[in-house]
Amino acid sequence: MESNTPILTLGVSLDSRSYPILIGSGLLRQAAAHITSLQPSQVAVVTHPRLAQWYAEPVGAVLAQQGIPVHLLTVPPGERTKRWEVVGRLLRQMAQRALDRRCVVLAIGGGVIGDLAGFVAACYLRGVRYVQVPTTLLAQVDSSVGGKTGVNLPEGKNLVGAFYQPSLVLIDTDTLKTLPIRHFRAGLAEILKYGIIADESLWQLVHDEAHWLRHGSSAHLADIIHRCCEIKAKIVSEDETEQGVRAILNFGHTLGHALEAVSSYGRLLHGEAVAIGMVFATLLGELQGITPQGSAEQMTSALRALGLSVALPLGVSHEELLAVMARDKKARGGHLRFVLIERIGQARLPMVVNEKEVIHALQVHRERFGRAST
Ligand SMILES: NC(=O)c1ccc[n+]([C@@H]2O[C@H](COP(=O)([O-])OP(=O)(O)OC[C@H]3O[C@@H](n4cnc5c(N)ncnc54)[C@H](O)[C@@H]3O)[C@@H](O)[C@H]2O)c1
Ligand SMILES: [Zn+2]
Numbered sequence: 001m002e003s004n005t006p007i008l009t010l011g012v013s014l015d016s017r018s019y020p021i022l023i024g025s026g027l028l029r030q031a032a033a034h035i036t037s038l039q040p041s042q043v044a045v046v047t048h049p050r051l052a053q054w055y056a057e058p059v060g061a062v063l064a065q066q067g068i069p070v071h072l073l074t075v076p077p078g079e080r081t082k083r084w085e086v087v088g089r090l091l092r093q094m095a096q097r098a099l100d101r102r103c104v105v106l107a108i109g110g111g112v113i114g115d116l117a118g119f120v121a122a123c124y125l126r127g128v129r130y131v132q133v134p135t136t137l138l139a140q141v142d143s144s145v146g147g148k149t150g151v152n153l154p155e156g157k158n159l160v161g162a163f164y165q166p167s168l169v170l171i172d173t174d175t176l177k178t179l180p181i182r183h184f185r186a187g188l189a190e191i192l193k194y195g196i197i198a199d200e201s202l203w204q205l206v207h208d209e210a211h212w213l214r215h216g217s218s219a220h221l222a223d224i225i226h227r228c229c230e231i232k233a234k235i236v237s238e239d240e241t242e243q244g245v246r247a248i249l250n251f252g253h254t255l256g257h258a259l260e261a262v263s264s265y266g267r268l269l270h271g272e273a274v275a276i277g278m279v280f281a282t283l284l285g286e287l288q289g290i291t292p293q294g295s296a297e298q299m300t301s302a303l304r305a306l307g308l309s310v311a312l313p314l315g316v317s318h319e320e321l322l323a324v325m326a327r328d329k330k331a332r333g334g335h336l337r338f339v340l341i342e343r344i345g346q347a348r349l350p351m352v353v354n355e356k357e358v359i360h361a362l363q364v365h366r367e368r369f370g371r372a373s374t
Contacts (some may be wrong), residue, residue: 008226012145013237017165021145023226027172028055028133032062035131038105038167041067044094046081046117047108048077051135054173056108058155059133065145067308071097075116082112082151082159089202090120099275104129104167108135111143113272118149120163135175137187141194141228143168146236146246156327163241165367173222180309184216186271188306189252193278194228196299197251198235200345202227203302210305248347252278255360256326262274262316275308280371283354285340292343299344300369310369318362322355 022034035043043063047056052074054140060070074091075081078372093104104373107117107130121130134144150161160202176184188206195203203225205220212218230251239246259268268276279299285291300310336348336358 008222010230010233012233014165014240017147019165019167019169021138021169021171021229021231023171023173023222025173025222027170028059028175031170031172032066032134033060034168034170034243035104035106036066036068037102038066038129038131039102040129041102042071042097042099043104043106044071044073044097044099045076045106045108045201046073046090046113046120046268048113049074050077051109054178055133055135056106059108059282061144065152066120070152071181072098074262075113077112079112082116084151084153086116086226087120087123088150088287090116091124094120094124099124099128101125101128104131104132106143107134107135107166108133109136109212110139114126114139114143115149115158115305116117116151118164118166119146119151119161120283127164130168132162132166134169134171136223137176137184138190139187140171140176140225141175141187142190142232144171145229147234147240157236165240173225176216176221179216183269183271184215186269186275186308188213189271189275189303189308190304191228192299192306193223193249193251193274194231196278196340196341196344197248197339197347198231199227200213202342203344207302207305210302214305214307222271238298243317244349247350248339250350251347253283254328254336255280255321255327257328258321260317261324263313268313272308275303276310278312279303280312280361280365281338282340283365283368284358287357287361287364288340288353290340290342290348295344296368312362312366312370318359321362322358323353325360 011020045056063070072221105117105121107114121128132144134140144155147163147165149156149164209218252274256274282296337353339350341347
C-alpha cells in the first residue's frame, strides 16, 4: 500500500461499534484493500453518476478482480435525493440483487450520499455494514463521522433516520480537487465551527490559512481535517445519541436549518446557512450577556475571509424563520433552543431563548450584517 503523504489515523470508541478514520492523499487507491479486509460477500456502491466514473469504478474494478461482486447503485445529485422514496428504491435494488447479511454498502460522495446510504445500510436486513468514503469537505469533517444517518420529509429536514455507525471512514483529500469551490467554502464553515465550539488554536490556524483555504487548498488541509474529525470523534465517543455534549455540534444550526428549509433545500448550501446561523447565535449570545461583545464581528470577518457571506437572505420573514425553528428537532415543546458560546473556543449546552429576544436578534443581525459582501 503506497501513498503520497502520511496517513493520519484516529478512531471513534464505542465498544463493539468502534471504527477507524483514515485521512490522507491518494487513499482511494487503497480503498479496495481496506474493504476486502472486511470480508464482504458483495459490495453495493451508492454514489452519483459523475462520482461513479471518477471514484467508484476504479475501486469497484479492483474489488471485482479479487472476486467480490460489486453492484453500482447511482442516484441523482442534490438534497432532493435524500428522501424516503429513494431509500425504498435502493432497498429493492439490493433485494433484487440478493445481497445478503455479509454485504457491505460503500457510500462514495458528500453528506447526501453518506446520510442516505448509511440509512439504507441501517434498514436492509435489519442492518448491514457500511463504509464512508466522503468526497466533499463538509462530509470529510462532519457528516461521515458519528453515525447520524437519515433522510428528509416534505415536513422537515432529517426527520427520519437512525444512529448507525459505519465500519470504516476513508478520507482521501485528493477527491477535493474536483469539488466546486462553492461547496469547498461551505465546508469551511463547519471547520470554523469546530474551532469556535472547542478549539481556539484550530480557529487561529484557519484564520492564518484563510487566503489559501478560500481558494480551495492549504498545505495544512489534511491536518485541519484530522483535527475536526478528532473533535467530532471525541464528542461522539462520549455521547453517541446526543443526550448531552453532542448537542454543541449544532452550533449555528438552529437558524441554519431554518434558512435551508425556507429556501426549499437548495438555494443556500448547508454550510452557507450554518455560517449565517453561527454569526446569529453569537450575536444572540452577546445580547444575552453570555458571549463577549465583538465576537460576532470577529466571526464575520473570519467567515468573509473564507469567502462566505453572513447576511440573512432577502425576502425571508422573521416570523417564517421563527415558525420553522419552533418545529425543528432541536426545539422542545415549541421552545427555541440555541447553542451559545462563552468565547471563541468554548461552547455551552443549548439553552432556551424566548421568541421576542430571537426576533430582536434577527433585527440586529439584519442591521449590522445586512451587507451581502464577502
Ligand atoms: N450525518 C451528519 O452528521 C451530517 C452532518 C452535516 C451535514 N449532513 C448532511 O449532509 C448534506 C450536505 O452534504 P454536502 O454538503 O456534502 O452536499 P452533497 O452531498 O449534496 O454534495 C454536494 C455536491 O457536490 C458533488 N460532489 C461531491 N463530491 C464531489 C467531488 N469530489 N467532486 C465534485 N463534485 C462532488 C455532489 O454530487 C453534489 O452535487 C445535508 O443533507 C446535511 O443534512 C449530515
Ligand atoms: Zn452541519
